[in-house]
Amino acid sequence: xxxHWNWAILWAPSPDGNGTYFDMLMDGxxxxxxxxxxxxxxxxxFGSLVGVARTLPFKWLARLGDAYVELFRNIPLLxxxxxxxxxxxxxxxxxxxxxxxQLRYGxxxxxxxxxxxxxxxxxxxxxxxxxxxxxxxxxxxxxxIGLTTAxxxxxxxxxxxxxxxxxxxxxxxxxxxxxxxxxxxxxLMELTGSARAMQEFSFQVFEAFTAATVIYLxxxxxxxIGMRMLERRVSVPGFNAGK
Amino acid sequence: xxxFSDFDFNIIARSxxxxxxxxxxxxxxxxxxxxxxxxxxxxxxxxxxxxSLPVLPALAASYVNVMRALPxxxxxxxxxxxxxxxxxxxxxxxxxxxxxxxxxTIITFTLxxxxxxxxxxxxxxxxxxxxxxxxxxxxxxxxxxxxxxxVLPQAFRNMxxxxxxxxxxxxxxxxxxxxxxxxxFLGAASKVGQRDGRLTEMYLFAAAVxxxxxxxxxxxxxxxxxxxxxxx
Amino acid sequence: MxxxxxxxxxxxxxTHFQALKDCTTSVEPGEVVVVCxxxxxxxxxxxxxxxxxxxxxxxxxxxxxxxxxSPKTNLPKLRARVGMVFQHFELFPHxxxxxxxxxxxxxxxxxxxxxxxxxxxxxxxxxxxKDHAEKYPGQLSxxxxxxxxxxxxxxMDPVCMLFDEPTSALDPxxxxxxxxxMVELAKEGMTMMVVTHEMGFARKVAHRVIFMxxxxxxxxxxxxxxxxxxxxxxxxxxxxxxxxx
Numbered sequence: 001x002x003x004h005w006n007w008a009i010l011w012a013p014s015p016d017g018n019g020t021y022f023d024m025l026m027d028g029x030x031x032x033x034x035x036x037x038x039x040x041x042x043x044x045x046f047g048s049l050v051g052v053a054r055t056l057p058f059k060w061l062a063r064l065g066d067a068y069v070e071l072f073r074n075i076p077l078l079x080x081x082x083x084x085x086x087x088x089x090x091x092x093x094x095x096x097x098x099x100x101x102q103l104r105y106g107x108x109x110x111x112x113x114x115x116x117x118x119x120x121x122x123x124x125x126x127x128x129x130x131x132x133x134x135x136x137x138x139x140x141x142x143x144x145i146g147l148t149t150a151x152x153x154x155x156x157x158x159x160x161x162x163x164x165x166x167x168x169x170x171x172x173x174x175x176x177x178x179x180x181x182x183x184x185x186x187x188l189m190e191l192t193g194s195a196r197a198m199q200e201f202s203f204q205v206f207e208a209f210t211a212a213t214v215i216y217l218x219x220x221x222x223x224x225i226g227m228r229m230l231e232r233r234v235s236v237p238g239f240n241a242g243k
Numbered sequence: 244x245x246x247f248s249d250f251d252f253n254i255i256a257r258s259x260x261x262x263x264x265x266x267x268x269x270x271x272x273x274x275x276x277x278x279x280x281x282x283x284x285x286x287x288x289x290x291x292x293x294x295s296l297p298v299l300p301a302l303a304a305s306y307v308n309v310m311r312a313l314p315x316x317x318x319x320x321x322x323x324x325x326x327x328x329x330x331x332x333x334x335x336x337x338x339x340x341x342x343x344x345x346x347x348t349i350i351t352f353t354l355x356x357x358x359x360x361x362x363x364x365x366x367x368x369x370x371x372x373x374x375x376x377x378x379x380x381x382x383x384x385x386x387x388x389x390x391x392x393x394v395l396p397q398a399f400r401n402m403x404x405x406x407x408x409x410x411x412x413x414x415x416x417x418x419x420x421x422x423x424x425x426x427x428f429l430g431a432a433s434k435v436g437q438r439d440g441r442l443t444e445m446y447l448f449a450a451a452v453x454x455x456x457x458x459x460x461x462x463x464x465x466x467x468x469x470x471x472x473x474x475x
Numbered sequence: 476m477x478x479x480x481x482x483x484x485x486x487x488x489x490t491h492f493q494a495l496k497d498c499t500t501s502v503e504p505g506e507v508v509v510v511c512x513x514x515x516x517x518x519x520x521x522x523x524x525x526x527x528x529x530x531x532x533x534x535x536x537x538x539x540x541x542x543x544x545s546p547k548t549n550l551p552k553l554r555a556r557v558g559m560v561f562q563h564f565e566l567f568p569h570x571x572x573x574x575x576x577x578x579x580x581x582x583x584x585x586x587x588x589x590x591x592x593x594x595x596x597x598x599x600x601x602x603x604x605k606d607h608a609e610k611y612p613g614q615l616s617x618x619x620x621x622x623x624x625x626x627x628x629x630x631m632d633p634v635c636m637l638f639d640e641p642t643s644a645l646d647p648x649x650x651x652x653x654x655x656x657m658v659e660l661a662k663e664g665m666t667m668m669v670v671t672h673e674m675g676f677a678r679k680v681a682h683r684v685i686f687m688x689x690x691x692x693x694x695x696x697x698x699x700x701x702x703x704x705x706x707x708x709x710x711x712x713x714x715x716x717x718x719x720x
Contacts, residue, residue: 078429184422
């Protein structure tokens with residue numbers, strides 16, 4: 001291949017004046033992590049609420065939960081980000097819209113909300129599925145010793161369901177990290193965006209993207225190992241969650 | 244109703260031919276070709292992964308794991324810049340060759356989605372009872388015949404709903420070609436919106452179209468799933 | 476005043492399938508009643524209506540003077556006083572044996588941890604499983620799990636106990652360890668309603684046997700009468716099948 005490799009470019013100063021290109025990528029990594037973690041919290045909270053709602057014995061609530069899931073699942077993430085970023089501020093009352101548009105961390109906050117709600121529909125599906133795979137008798141046994149519905153969920157169904165869900169939730173968290181790259185379209189300088197900027201400034205296309213690739217692979221490995229450790233810590237002797 | 248009072252719905256009507264004839268055609272073409280290519284390549288990767296040959300399974304596994312660890316946006320950029328050099332190398336040309344946006348994205352999406360489809364096909368192949376393989380050999384089939392006539396048809400059939408579900412994901416993912424300023428459906432909507440200062444209308448309309456298509460498709464998949472469940 | 480009284484209970488699944496047809500019976504304090512019948516006869520459904528795990532569409536159920544079917548009844552409170560043992564044990568797999576026994580005491584009865592633990596250990600001792608207190612359910616055999624499940628019901632100081640086929644998911648060699656605990660309980664005067672096919676158990680401790688078929692109570696007789704001369708053809712047929720071996 002007729003390409004002039006120059007790895008030293010990573011240590012050359014970047015035109016943004018904040019250190020080297022490597023520092024630029026590291027800044028990107030920080031934004032990727034911050035965005036993914038915050039969006040994941042949003043996804044977990046809303047996804048759990050909606051996921052539980054879909055398993056409760058009220059038809060209308062389950063329907064509402066289904067509608068929520070379908071709404072956020074069937075519109076591409078990029079389009080959802082554009083809706084949050086460009087459209088929602090226009091639809092708010094004028095003063096609010098101006099306030100939202102002038103927020104200092106606008107792209108970051110938009111990404112957290114947008115990716116968070118997008119992922120929450122996936123979390124909700126996992127939560128409902130996790131609860132539904134538990135034997136029906138578990139719910140009955142909780143009820144039979146006099147627990148209320150809320151207590152049955154709190155002490156019996158959810159602790160088991162979350163253990164069963166841990167592997168799929170891990171991959172949803174990894175998806176959240178990957179999805180955070182979509183936020184470069186609304187101006188968030190996360191890792192992919194930083195690599196893209198480095199490529200544009202330095203013309204060293206492959207160093208930029210190779211470095212980003214390696215960082216993503218490392219991030220992926222760290223999260224996977226971390227979650228495996230968590231899985232082992234919360235595993236219940238004699239109970240195989242894989243069954 | 245003040246919010247919608249200065250909405251210009253005409254803009255949508257006027258740009259419909261452009262949005263669909265240019266944009267949606269690109270989106271659907273990319274979706275269809277990448278799905279077919281992804282399933283074919285994915286099946287080969289899955290077979291490589293399950294084979295008992297040396298090196299091949301590890302190679303296939305690394306390919307799948309690396310692809311699945313990377314964001315599609317990054318892969319789109321990387322391949323977009325990489326492809327001219329690979330073309331040069333294959334054609335032994337003097338300089339990097341020009342690769343068109345459509346071919347570039349088709350190759351990118353096929354290679355990327357193949358990693359996901361290979362996982363689906365692997366699950367499908369593994370879901371076939373070992374007795375089927377034994378029975379295939381017992382009537383004298385070779386490995387490839389046994390795969391071709393016994394295992395793969397059943398695996399493919401069992402996995403059809405999952406393949407379609409992945410295809411819906413792929414359909415939504417094609418919107419990411421926006422980062423290369425390509426005129427897919429979203430790109431077309433975005434261009435019209437920017438030209439006329441009507442982003443609100445165009446993005447809302449785009450969201451509605453994606454929603455209706457994806458929802459309809461996923462409801463069809465659910466029906467298919469029910470039918471397959473009964474047939475078993 | 477009967478401990479459990481069931482009057483004209485009707486239950487449908489959907490609009491077509493009637494699971495219980497006009498069932499009426501009662502259980503006196505200290506009485507042991509065995510419910511038997513072919514599978515699908517509605518016996519499990521009937522016993523689950525007593526603590527309102529299965530809703531009914533018609534009739535009336537009263538347990539210890541509390542009307543189960545009244546919308547005003549505090550169901551968690553009532554259920555806490557009715558012990559139930561399930562076919563598949565339904566221990567909570569993520570909790571240690573002690574925590575399985577303490578959960579209801581602490582969360583429903585509001586007992587302190589110490590009080591609950593003391594009670595739990597006493598009952599574990601009684602079912603012969605004190606040594607396993609710190610294990611998880613998945614580490615015990617089926618028979619041991621079912622004995623824990625009985626203890627879990629007893630720690631709540633129930634006024635009566637319901638058993639829903641407590642031995643039918645067990646390997647044959649484990650059935651007796653569970654039946655022994657139940658016989659012991661019956662001798663102490665616990666009011667019990669037991670869905671089971673263990674006719675030996677019925678002969679030994681039951682005061683009455685109820686035979687159900689197709690959602691109806693076909694026969695309701697003192698134990699000796701039931702085994703000596705069952706009145707209905709259906710009960711005779713059932714007995715001949717089950718006692719053949």
